[in-house]
Amino acid sequence: MIRETVATRAAMLAPHLSIFQPNGAGPFPVVLMLHGCGGQRPFLKELAEVANAAGAAAVLVDSYAPRRISRAAALATVCTGARLRGRERAGDLYAAMHWARAQAWARGDRIIAAGWSHGAWTIMDALALRSGDEMARVTGLCDLADEPLDGLAGAFIVYPYAGVASYAGRRDWRMAPPSTAILASRDSIVGVRTPRAALERQRARGAPLEIAHFEDATHAFEDPLASDPRVRFNSAATAREHDLLRAMIAAL
Numbered sequence: 001m002i003r004e005t006v007a008t009r010a011a012m013l014a015p016h017l018s019i020f021q022p023n024g025a026g027p028f029p030v031v032l033m034l035h036g037c038g039g040q041r042p043f044l045k046e047l048a049e050v051a052n053a054a055g056a057a058a059v060l061v062d063s064y065a066p067r068r069i070s071r072a073a074a075l076a077t078v079c080t081g082a083r084l085r086g087r088e089r090a091g092d093l094y095a096a097m098h099w100a101r102a103q104a105w106a107r108g109d110r111i112i113a114a115g116w117s118h119g120a121w122t123i124m125d126a127l128a129l130r131s132g133d134e135m136a137r138v139t140g141l142c143d144l145a146d147e148p149l150d151g152l153a154g155a156f157i158v159y160p161y162a163g164v165a166s167y168a169g170r171r172d173w174r175m176a177p178p179s180t181a182i183l184a185s186r187d188s189i190v191g192v193r194t195p196r197a198a199l200e201r202q203r204a205r206g207a208p209l210e211i212a213h214f215e216d217a218t219h220a221f222e223d224p225l226a227s228d229p230r231v232r233f234n235s236a237a238t239a240r241e242h243d244l245l246r247a248m249i250a251a252l
Contacts, residue, residue: 003142009095017099018060020048026105029056029153029252031112031245032096034089034119036220037079039064039071043222043238044116050242054249057106061096063089078118081165086121091139093126094148101151110252112154114245117190117219120160120181124198127155127173147175154248155179158241159219161190162198169198176207178251180244184217184237188230212244 018040022028031051033044040062048058063084064074077083093113101108115123126149129135135144154177162168181199183192196211203209217237220226224233 003136003140005143006095006098006141006145006148009091009141010099012066013061013063013092013095014099016062016065017096018045018048018062020045020052020058020060021105022052022055022057026057027107028105029110029112029249030100030103030106031056031058031114031156031249032093032100033058033060034093034113034115034122035060035062035064036117036119037074039069039074041220041223042225046222047114047242047245050245051249054246056112056249056252059096059100061092063092085125086118086161086166087125087129087138088140089118089122090126090129090135091141093122094135094139094141094144097149097151108151110153111151112156112248112252113149113152114156114158115160116158117161120157121162121166121168123155123157124160124162124168124173125166127175128167128171130174149175149177152177153252156245156248157181157199159184159187159190160195160198162195163190166198169194169201172205173202173207176202176209178248179207179209180248181209181211182214182241182244183211184214184219184221186217186232187219189219189228212240214240
């Protein structure tokens with residue numbers, strides 16, 4: 001793996017960040033939003049608007065455009081686990097945190113990491129990576145701070161992958177920000193039992209983690225444009241998700 005600095009990774013991501021800010025000069029709390037393995041979807045912009053209305057800026061972090069990964073390529077390689085696994089993509093979260101802390105309009109001590117599916121896997125692996133050599137080896141970043149998630153005030157984890165390719169089920173988080181996790185009872189893509197067991201492990205060791213079970217909801221329940229037959233749009237579940245994000249922002 002080619003080694004790079006955190007600043008270099010941040011500069012790679014920066015042209016592809018979509019930034020949404022509330023009215024006013026700030027500084028604002030920030031929600032860093034990590035898309036699923038299928039890439040950016042329109043419903044994430046709706047959630048960014050929810051964050052703005054709640055008084056937070058939102059930044060959609062595109063991990064694919066700077067790597068020239070098309071949606072077709074992502075479905076064939078990232079979604080199958082052949083490329084850009086969560087622990088590797090954790091470097092994007094570390095770099096996005098570095099970038100956000102340098103923005104005049106951002107509250108560097110009030111950052112929420114929000115992720116969907118692969119993005120949620122990324123957050124959980126970013127919390128589970130150990131300091132020092134392992135972080136550098138796995139992410140490819142050679143100059144990480146002792147705690148690259150400094151300023152992380154919350155994690156919003158939505159239908160996370162937590163299977164054998166992740167660290168989520170077998171490692172404790174090295175830090176545990178106040179977190180909300182959403183599991184969909186009809187999720188046939190990442191399942192329910194395995195993510196729930198991984199999250200319950202963290203909660204059992206004292207992580208301030210709320211686990212919300214969405215009955216009759218599938219994976220990607222917010223996406224009315226999904227073409228996957230395993231996905232069904234659920235307006236009630238989407239509204240509840242919006243409420244949970246608002247509550248997390250209000251608690252900062």
